Amino acid sequence: MLHITDRLLSLENMERREAGDLRELYALLLRAGVSKIEVSPAVLEKLGGAIDPSVTVLRLDDPALRCRYPGLAGYIALGFDELFPDDARGVAEIARRGGAPVSRVCGLDALFPHDCAAVFEELLKYSASLEFCPGDALGFASALAVEWIASGGRNVVTAFLGHGSLAATEEVIMAMRVTRRYRPGLDLSVLAELARVYGRAADCAIPPRKSVVGARIFSVESGIHVDGILKSPSNYEPFPPESVGMARAVTLGKHSGRSSVAYKLRERGLSFPPESVSLLLRDIRALSEEKSRGVTEDEFGALVEKHGGKPAAPK
Amino acid sequence: MNERRYIVDTTLRDGEQSPGLAFSREEKLRVAALLDRAGVYQIEAGIPVIGRREKETVSKIMENRTRAKISVWNRVSANDIRHSFDCRPDIIHISAPVSYPHIYQKLRKNKAWLREKLRECVELARGAGYEVTVGYEDASRADTSFLISLSGMLRSLGVSAVRVADTVGILTPSRAALLIRELRSASDIPLGIHAHNDLGLAAANALAAADAGAVFIDTTLFGIGERAGNCDMRVFLRAAGRIFDILPTHGDALSLEELTAEIVNR
Numbered sequence: 001m002l003h004i005t006d007r008l009l010s011l012e013n014m015e016r017r018e019a020g021d022l023r024e025l026y027a028l029l030l031r032a033g034v035s036k037i038e039v040s041p042a043v044l045e046k047l048g049g050a051i052d053p054s055v056t057v058l059r060l061d062d063p064a065l066r067c068r069y070p071g072l073a074g075y076i077a078l079g080f081d082e083l084f085p086d087d088a089r090g091v092a093e094i095a096r097r098g099g100a101p102v103s104r105v106c107g108l109d110a111l112f113p114h115d116c117a118a119v120f121e122e123l124l125k126y127s128a129s130l131e132f133c134p135g136d137a138l139g140f141a142s143a144l145a146v147e148w149i150a151s152g153g154r155n156v157v158t159a160f161l162g163h164g165s166l167a168a169t170e171e172v173i174m175a176m177r178v179t180r181r182y183r184p185g186l187d188l189s190v191l192a193e194l195a196r197v198y199g200r201a202a203d204c205a206i207p208p209r210k211s212v213v214g215a216r217i218f219s220v221e222s223g224i225h226v227d228g229i230l231k232s233p234s235n236y237e238p239f240p241p242e243s244v245g246m247a248r249a250v251t252l253g254k255h256s257g258r259s260s261v262a263y264k265l266r267e268r269g270l271s272f273p274p275e276s277v278s279l280l281l282r283d284i285r286a287l288s289e290e291k292s293r294g295v296t297e298d299e300f301g302a303l304v305e306k307h308g309g310k311p312a313a314p315k
Numbered sequence: 316m317n318e319r320r321y322i323v324d325t326t327l328r329d330g331e332q333s334p335g336l337a338f339s340r341e342e343k344l345r346v347a348a349l350l351d352r353a354g355v356y357q358i359e360a361g362i363p364v365i366g367r368r369e370k371e372t373v374s375k376i377m378e379n380r381t382r383a384k385i386s387v388w389n390r391v392s393a394n395d396i397r398h399s400f401d402c403r404p405d406i407i408h409i410s411a412p413v414s415y416p417h418i419y420q421k422l423r424k425n426k427a428w429l430r431e432k433l434r435e436c437v438e439l440a441r442g443a444g445y446e447v448t449v450g451y452e453d454a455s456r457a458d459t460s461f462l463i464s465l466s467g468m469l470r471s472l473g474v475s476a477v478r479v480a481d482t483v484g485i486l487t488p489s490r491a492a493l494l495i496r497e498l499r500s501a502s503d504i505p506l507g508i509h510a511h512n513d514l515g516l517a518a519a520n521a522l523a524a525a526d527a528g529a530v531f532i533d534t535t536l537f538g539i540g541e542r543a544g545n546c547d548m549r550v551f552l553r554a555a556g557r558i559f560d561i562l563p564t565h566g567d568a569l570s571l572e573e574l575t576a577e578i579v580n581r
Contacts, residue, residue, distance in 0.1 A: 112519060113492075113519070113523045114526070139554075142515045143523075147487070147488055162515075178514065179487055209542075211514060212514070214543060217513070217542045218542070225332075234416060253337055255337075292337050293335055
């Protein structure tokens with residue numbers, strides 16, 4: 001059984017967000033398949049009674065403070081429960097370390113690709129229930145998380161959108177869904193809502209190409225791809241847009257083909273002389289190249305009119 | 316001595332397929348010149364069958380280039396390939412859908428048809444004297460034994476390399492490495508990797524594939540491309556530069572981003 005702990009609400013500055021937004025993020029993360037939510041004491045206070053203690057982990061600077069917050073699912077303190085080994089040698093040191101057992105290993109950003117398997121084996125020998133919270137200094141945190149799970153790791157620590165230079169929760173969840181049918185009954189359409197609420201709470205725009213939750217990842221222009229998707233969406237989509245709360249959008253431009261044009265005409269309920277489709281397509285491509293961008297809906301409408309298109313007669 | 320690996324940059328082809336993005340001729344020429352100067356091994360410059368302007372642009376890129384090889388992208392179509400001849404590129408790349416979903420649902424053909432059509436197209440391009448590479452489109456969902464049998468045919472036809480494409484971005488690093496190792500164990504045809512970033516793993520998958528023996532690595536500037544994009548050149552080179560003998564350097568990739576940001580990352 002895989003357990004994903006999300007750290008978004010324990011990261012710096014999250015306590016500055018509105019209490020309502022924090023409560024919404026907390027609830028949405030759980031609905032998105034996160035097993036536990038890690039929070040800071042300040043965020044815990046803002047969340048008030050809107051938490052489930054059995055899935056809430058508290059991050060503390062001083063482990064002695066845990067008695068002030070009884071009844072939570074777990075407590076984590078840097079340097080005590082949580083260690084940052086520098087490399088494979090540092091990992092070996094953990095096994096020889098005396099004192100209280102380590103519950104979480106963090107960082108190991110540079111492990112990928114060479115040392116993963118050997119180091120993960122070493123860590124899991126130390127404790128099969130160890131949590132791994134990979135770092136993203138080289139851009140491979142999500143890959144490390146996925147490989148940790150593939151090596152038998154059952155507990156992984158991530159943060160939504162990869163904040164805090166960590167593995168991205170949504171990428172790990174979707175990678176597990178696509179490759180291992182992780183919690184197939186779970187409705188991941190909540191991910192789009194999660195992204196929207198986070199964007200509002202943090203007053204930031206999520207990059208349109210951001211994997212899994214970017215607003216434009218299901219926009220498609222290329223003629224080959226549109227044709228393939230119209231025949232069967234799985235030809236060019238790794239998962240259905242609806243499954244993550246989004247919708248597909250066919251756009252027109254330099255790479256459009258006849259299928260795209262036919263689709264857009266149908267979408268707008270227009271009848272169009274079949275013999276003029278090639279001319280319309282030629283003009284769409286030329287306009288896109290001339291403007292160095294896609295063709296807008298208005299521009300498409302004008303081109304359709306130019307070539308004799310009109311509203312379809314009612315059936 | 317570290318092993319050599321080669322960047323195949325597809326910013327001007329797969330990158331430009333990002334919805335809403337279309338480079339002007341001047342922009343394509345500028346990006347191609349910068350990639351060439353930075354030491355990129357191969358620049359996938361475009362799709363000639365798109366039309367006259369695209370062909371003129373690719374021809375101009377060919378004319379201007381100093382070191383990089385210039386390749387053009389084609390479907391398994393004699394018509395596409397004949398359009399490519401007009402550009403006189405260094406390499407004609409033919410993309411062959413190889414998974415069952417793509418062969419049966421998209422092309423609505425069968426494996427025998429694909430095999431024969433691919434043979435015809437390769438022979439057409441090789442017969443005209445071109446270096447030919449073949450892309451295994453949707454290889455990550457394909458039957459590996461079918462890929463191995465295709466590799467045998469392509470080797471005998473003189474194809475210089477095969478590109479393993481994770482078209483829908485569903486590989487993980489260990490699966491990418493396994494696929495490359497399986498193909499390498501059955502054929503000595505040089506392999507490349509074309510990774511998509513749907514799960515946020517494109518650069519990691521490309522690095523794992525390179526570590527498993529893929530020689531050619533497809534990248535784009537800023538990771539642009541279909542859906543969530545392709546393998547980001549800078550992210551890949553930051554790690555690959557420490558493991559392989561590869562150009563451009565990570566520093567050059569950073570400079571490339573600075574110099575092309577207004578064109579590419581908009």
